[in-house]
Amino acid sequence: MLRIVTARLKAFLAPACMGAVLLGASGCGEVWNDPYARPSGEDNTLYTSFSQRPKHLDPAKSYTADEAEFVAQIYEPPFQYHYYKRPYELMPAAATEVPRPRYYDKDGRELAGDAPASSVARSVYDIRIRPGIRYAPHPAFVEANRKLTRDAVAGKYRLSDFADTGTRELVAEDFVYQIKRLAQPRVNSPIFSHMADYIIGLKAFGDRLKAEVKKIEARDGKDAWVDLRPHSIEGVEVVDRHTYRITVDGKYPQFIYWLAMAFFAPIPWEADQFYAQPGMAERNLTLDWYPVGTGPYMLSENDPNARMVMTRNPNFRGEPFPAEGEAGDAAAGLLKDAGKPMPFIDRVVFTREKESIPYWNKFLQGYYDNSGISSDTFDQAIKAGGEGEATLTAAMEARGIRLNTSTATTSFYLAFNWRDPVVGGSDPKTAERTRKLRHAISIALDFEEFISIFMNGRGIPGQGPIPPGIFGFREGRESVNPVVYDWKNGRAERKAIAHAKKLLAEAGYPDGRDARTGAPLVLYLDAADRGPGDKARFDWYRKQFAKIDVQLEIRGTDWNRFQEKIRKGNTQMFFLGWNADYPDPENFLFLLYGPNAAAKSDGENKANYSNPEFDRLFDEVKAMDNGPERQALMDRILRLLQEDAPWVWGFHPKSYGLSHAWIRNGKPNQMANNGIKYQRIDAALRAQKRAEWNRPVVWPFFLLVAAMGLLAWAGVRYWRRSESAVAISA
Numbered sequence: 254m255l256r257i258v259t260a261r262l263k264a265f266l267a268p269a270c271m272g273a274v275l276l277g278a279s280g281c282g283e284v285w286n287d288p289y290a291r292p293s294g295e296d297n298t299l300y301t302s303f304s305q306r307p308k309h310l311d312p313a314k315s316y317t318a319d320e321a322e323f324v325a326q327i328y329e330p331p332f333q334y335h336y337y338k339r340p341y342e343l344m345p346a347a348a349t350e351v352p353r354p355r356y357y358d359k360d361g362r363e364l365a366g367d368a369p370a371s372s373v374a375r376s377v378y379d380i381r382i383r384p385g386i387r388y389a390p391h392p393a394f395v396e397a398n399r400k401l402t403r404d405a406v407a408g409k410y411r412l413s414d415f416a417d418t419g420t421r422e423l424v425a426e427d428f429v430y431q432i433k434r435l436a437q438p439r440v441n442s443p444i445f446s447h448m449a450d451y452i453i454g455l456k457a458f459g460d461r462l463k464a465e466v467k468k469i470e471a472r473d474g475k476d477a478w479v480d481l482r483p484h485s486i487e488g489v490e491v492v493d494r495h496t497y498r499i500t501v502d503g504k505y506p507q508f509i510y511w512l513a514m515a516f517f518a519p520i521p522w523e524a525d526q527f528y529a530q531p532g533m534a535e536r537n538l539t540l541d542w543y544p545v546g547t548g549p550y551m552l553s554e555n556d557p558n559a560r561m562v563m564t565r566n567p568n569f570r571g572e573p574f575p576a577e578g579e580a581g582d583a584a585a586g587l588l589k590d591a592g593k594p595m596p597f598i599d600r601v602v603f604t605r606e607k608e609s610i611p612y613w614n615k616f617l618q619g620y621y622d623n624s625g626i627s628s629d630t631f632d633q634a635i636k637a638g639g640e641g642e643a644t645l646t647a648a649m650e651a652r653g654i655r656l657n658t659s660t661a662t663t664s665f666y667l668a669f670n671w672r673d674p675v676v677g678g679s680d681p682k683t684a685e686r687t688r689k690l691r692h693a694i695s696i697a698l699d700f701e702e703f704i705s706i707f708m709n710g711r712g713i714p715g716q717g718p719i720p721p722g723i724f725g726f727r728e729g730r731e732s733v734n735p736v737v738y739d740w741k742n743g744r745a746e747r748k749a750i751a752h753a754k755k756l757l758a759e760a761g762y763p764d765g766r767d768a769r770t771g772a773p774l775v776l777y778l779d780a781a782d783r784g785p786g787d788k789a790r791f792d793w794y795r796k797q798f799a800k801i802d803v804q805l806e807i808r809g810t811d812w813n814r815f816q817e818k819i820r821k822g823n824t825q826m827f828f829l830g831w832n833a834d835y836p837d838p839e840n841f842l843f844l845l846y847g848p849n850a851a852a853k854s855d856g857e858n859k860a861n862y863s864n865p866e867f868d869r870l871f872d873e874v875k876a877m878d879n880g881p882e883r884q885a886l887m888d889r890i891l892r893l894l895q896e897d898a899p900w901v902w903g904f905h906p907k908s909y910g911l912s913h914a915w916i917r918n919g920k921p922n923q924m925a926n927n928g929i930k931y932q933r934i935d936a937a938l939r940a941q942k943r944a945e946w947n948r949p950v951v952w953p954f955f956l957l958v959a960a961m962g963l964l965a966w967a968g969v970r971y972w973r974r975s976e977s978a979v980a981i982s983a
Contacts, residue, residue, distance in 0.1 A: 286947055288620055289602070297936055298600040299929065300622050302612055306557040306605070311540035312515035313434045313442045318926075321515070325926035326563060326601070327389075328518035328546040331380050331428070332509070334836075334925040337578025337587065340722055341836040341924045343513060347423065347547065349381045356504065370876030373504035375453065380512070382495045386423040387568040389551035393527035394419030406532035411555070412543045420568055423547050425497040426482075427519035432489050432499075433481040434520060438463050444516055451508060453500045454487025478529035482522055504876045510835030518546065549596040549930040563601040571595065574918075574931065587918055596930035616911070617652075619943040622934070623912040623919070631709045634911060643710060643909065652942075653914030659921035660713060660721045660907050662833035664841060667698065667901035668860040672852060673825045676776065678897065679863060689760035691898040695737050696753035697801045700904045707790060711909055715902035716745075717891045718841045722923060724879045725838040725887035734895045734902060753801050765802025775804045777825040781815040819859050822852030828903075829859060836924055838887060839875040845899060846871050862899035915939040 289300070305319040315324045331348040334341050343351050356364040359374040392398040392415035409415065432452070435442040436459035449456035462484060469477050488500035501508050511517060524545045528538060542555055549569045554562035571594030582588055590597070606612040609627040616624040626634050635656070636646050645656050669691055671677040676691060678684050704712040716734040719726045726732070730740050738745040754764075761767065762774045778794060780787070791807050798805040810818070818824050833840050843849055847863040849856030870890050877883040895902075912919050917933040 286618070286949075287943075288604075288615065296600070297598055297934060298602055299598050299932065299934060300602050300604070300620060302606040302621055303561070303603050304606055307561075309541050310544045310552070311440070312518045312520070312544070313431065313437075313440045314541065315515055316443045321926040323552065323561065323563070323603075324515045324544065325548075326550040326929050327544045327548045327552060328515050329386075329548045330513055330515060330518040331382070332513040333927060334513060334922065335575065335578075336922055336925055336928065336931050337575055337582050337920060339579050340724060341922075343509065345383075346513070347382055347386060347519070349383055351509065352379055352381075354378050354501070354506075354509075367878070368504075370504040370872075373876075374502075376501040376504055376508070378499045378501070378509070378512075379492065380425075380428070380497055380499070382423060382425055382428070382497075383570075384422075384495050386547050386570060388420045388423065388521065388545060388547050389566040389568055390418040390420055391524065391545045392418050393521065393524040393545060394421055399523060399526050399530070401530050401532075403531040406530060406536070406538075409538065410536050412538070413553070421521070421523075423519055424494050425491050427521050428517065429486075429489055429491055429497050430481055430522050430525070431516075431518060431520040433458070433462075433484065433486065434525070435516065436462050436486075437479070437481070438466055439479075442516065444511075448511070448516075451501050451503075451505050452486070452488045453502050454489070458484065458486045476529065476531060476534070478526050480522065480526070506876060506878060507835060507837050507839050510837060513835070521545065548927070550601065557605070559605055561603040563603075565596060565599050569596070572930065578920075582920070587920060590918060590933065597933040598929065601929060617946070619913065619939060619946055622916050622939075623910060626909045626911060628709065635709065635909070637710070649911070652946075655912050655914065655916075655919075657910045657912060657919060657921050658907055659923060660905050662720050662722050662836065662923045663830060663906055664715055664718055664720050665828065665830040665903040665906065666715065666718070667694075667826060667828050667903060669826055669899055669901075670822060670824045671850075671861040671863055671899060672822050676825055677861075678899070679861075686760045688896075688898065689756045690762070691901075692736050693753040693756040693760065693801055694798070694803075695898055695901045696748050696756070697750065697803075698797050698901050698903075699747065700901075701747065703793065704904055706793065708904075708906065711907040712904040713907065714745075715904050717894055717902055718844065718900065719838050719887075719891070720833070720841075720905040723833065723836050723838055723841070725884065725891070727888070727891075731888075736895050736898060737902075750800050757801050757803070762803075765804070773804055774802075775806055778805055778807050779815060779818055779824045779827045780807055780809050781812045782809040820851050820855060822861055827859075833924070839871075842871050842875070842890065845894065860899045862897070864893070864897060867893055867897075913939070913942070915942070 303319060303322065305317075307315075307320040307323055308317075309315040309320055310324055310327075312324055312328050315321065329347040331346060332343045332351055333346040335344050345351060353366060354376040356366070356368045356373045357375045357377065358364055358372055364372060388394065392412065395415075395417045398415055398417065432455075434440050435445045435448060436455060438459075445455075445459065449459060462479075462481075465484070466479055469479055488502075490498050492498050499508075520540070524540065528534075528540055533539065544552055547566075547569070549566055549572070550563040551566045552561065553564045554560065574590040574593045574595055576588060576591035578588060606615075609629055612621070613624065613627070613630045613633075615621050634646060634649050634654075635643050637643065643656070643658065645654060649656075669676040669678075671679050674680065674683070676687055676694075678687050678691075680687075700714045704710060704714070713721075716727075716732050716738075733740055733745045738747055740746075757763070757765065761769070765774050766772065767774060776798065780791070787809070791809075794807065795805045815827070819827060819829075831841065831844055844857050845860065845862045845867065846856075846858055847865070847868045848854060849858040850861040850863065851857070851859045852861050867890065870886060870893070874883060874886045874890065877886070894900075908921060908923075910921065915935040915938040917935065918931050919928075922928055
């Protein structure tokens with residue numbers, strides 16, 4: 254009975270405890286508002302959150318950032334990105350080393366490592382896997398669990414319902430099996446068509462597999478397991494137990510970056526067979542819900558509507574913490590754990606948070622270890638420093654919170670449809686006029702102001718398509734787009750609106766009117782309506798064009814219709830963005846490659862930009878290794894693009910993140926998603942701070958009890974007086 258009373262008292266007082274941070278008063282030494290099921294202060298657990306429900310945890314399907322947060326901790330592809338080095342650098346993960354490809358001509362003769370792309374018929378990658386790597390415990394490795402009837406599966410609803418688990422060593426065949434899964438028509442991998450253009454024989458394998466799947470389904474049923482082991486791909490083979498080989502058509506240096514993505518992580522055939530059993534998919538017992546990997550963590554609890562938990566993989570070999578990084582990393586204390594085995598954290602609890610304010614309050618109370626910064630809470634966390642740089646507010650600094658910033662490998666831009674007669678450049682007769690019009694618009698669109706108003710200063714203006722951190726990006730004066738900026742007093746300064754109006758007049762539109770007809774110049778921006786917040790942004794766009802006396806009409810539509818218009822080339826101007834798949838300039842330049850034009854080939858060149866000189870330079874630079882020669886070619890390409898201006902080079906966003914003082918080794922990395930294994934928690938400091946920030950405020954309860962007692966005493970006294978008065982009267 255006493256325990257029940259105590260529990261109810263704590264529940265009653267919990268709201269008061271939640272207010273301790275604001276009121277600064279205390280009355281108890283115990284934290285009563287801990288939102289977790291068990292005391293969470295001193296355990297070696299990272300507490301974080303997620304907002305979007307992950308749809309795919311199968312590495313052959315997963316292609317979104319919210320999914321990568323889970324997948325990257327569980328699976329190990331052959332390679333990974335160095336956590337600290339910039340520019341981004343590949344290093345081994347499951348592999349022993351990052352191999353250099355061997356090149357062969359059409360007659361099978363081996364070529365030199367610097368052979369030009371025109372002479373290379375095939376590139377061969379031999380990938381050797383570390384011996385002794387073992388999978389996390391999983392029921393798929395128990396043979397009896399792969400021979401279950403539908404009735405036997407009927408009582409299973411989560412992976413923990415299987416009593417027996419097993420493991421085995423990772424072998425080269427597991428990586429080959431996963432590449433075969435990319436072509437599995439049931440899997441529907443988003444990168445199959447792209448990889449089929451490069452991996453020799455993959456497309457033909459996909460065609461054969463499609464026919465084989467139909468034959469098996471006709472014979473054994475729609476859900477029958479398709480064992481991929483007996484089927485072979487011409488360009489993918491097992492060399493020995495720990496080595497496999499991939500042969501690529503031509504010279505494609507960027508292919509090595511794909512091998513750092515989860516798409517090329519290993520999948521054991523046993524897991525494929527296990528999850529194919531009847532009744533499994535009906536209970537969400539699939540790779541999309543329960544991954545099986547060799548990484549530092551395994552998914553031990555999956556409730557994507559509320560909470561997901563990862564625990565340390567007991568079979569993980571222990572990876573050494575990096576011993577080097579960028580200049581300043583050592584001085585910042587980021588390399589203190591050099592050589593120590595990772596991971597440091599035992600458990601990661603992800604809680605789903607749909608609203609930003611409750612999430613932010615829990616972070617301030619210490620119940621989340623790190624946090625992003627929404628627009629609603631930006632002013633609470635960030636202030637502008639003396640030079641305009643972002644710094645933490647005094648309240649954040651007082652709590653020991655750290656600010657982590659980095660520029661995303663992302664470009665947002667305004668595209669001109671090259672096929673459009675007014676703003677495009679496909680007609681040689683009007684090319685000079687339309688180029689000057691694009692230059693005038695590029696100057697008028699003040700993206701410094703856009704970043705300040707709509708992004709709380711979180712971004713940098715673009716000078717071209719290449720963002721920071723990608724080879725080819727230049728710093729300082731060398732980076733400046735001379736069409737839009739002048740270099741003055743050691744910084745880039747946007748050209749005056751008067752210069753933009755001069756260009757507009759030279760384009761045939763003095764004062765924003767057609768010199769031949771006198772009609773006002775009206776331009777059209779296609780946009781996808783996203784919500785009430787669009788109005789302010791659309792008004793800003795109109796204001797920018799009005800600065801040069803140009804009328805802007807915005808044609809809003811839903812997202813699907815917007816994409817359809819771009820795909821068919823039925824636009825004049827539109828905004829889009831691109832986030833790097835891998836840290837190579839080819840991943841951005843191909844967005845402007847003529848043969849990739851959306852209207853002709855349904856490619857990613859949404860602007861339908863076409864310039865034979867750019868296409869020639871792109872074909873040359875895409876197959877080159879990084880070095881001075883490639884940088885010189887990149888400089889030529891960027892100057893050409895700046896002059897042609899197929900895009901208004903908008904901005905590269907900055908990511909801002911906060912972490913508490915008890916989180917160690919954190920550094921933003923825009924390419925690597927497997928950063929949890931590097932982090933360390935000072936659990937004792939966290940418990941101390943949570944106790945300080947969440948002291949229960951009990952005086953309101955006792956004040957309420959006293960008030961109730963006073964009222965009761967007054968009521969009793971009044972009743973007694975009334976009784977006495979009645980007795981005397983009688």
